[in-house]
Amino acid sequence: MILAKVVATVVATEKHAHYVGHKLLMVQPLDAYGELKGKPIIAVDGVQAGIGDRVLVVDEGGSARNVVGDEKALTIRTAICGIVDSVDIEDRA
Numbered sequence: 001m002i003l004a005k006v007v008a009t010v011v012a013t014e015k016h017a018h019y020v021g022h023k024l025l026m027v028q029p030l031d032a033y034g035e036l037k038g039k040p041i042i043a044v045d046g047v048q049a050g051i052g053d054r055v056l057v058v059d060e061g062g063s064a065r066n067v068v069g070d071e072k073a074l075t076i077r078t079a080i081c082g083i084v085d086s087v088d089i090e091d092r093a
Contacts, residue, residue, distance in 0.1 A: 002057040018073035056082035
């Protein structure tokens with residue numbers, strides 16, 4: 001799983017049938033301290049997340065398809081599976 005922040009909504013007027021009815025969001029991966037990490041990715045929203053939310057993202061096809069409830073949607077690889085309320089970690093050393 002990836003900790004990320006939703007940074008944008010992605011609108012596609014034409015898309016593969018597996019994506020019809022699903023909201024697409026761009027998420028920016030974060031490290032444990034909330035700092036930006038890596039490149040943004042696009043994910044199918046499985047939990048009604050919105051811009052600014054910290055979320056949990058799965059980036060593996062089987063898990064992503066399970067989140068959206070369609071095991072036949074082989075084109076779906078990445079999905080948002082949770083909205084994060086807080087991250088509790090020890091102080092930085």
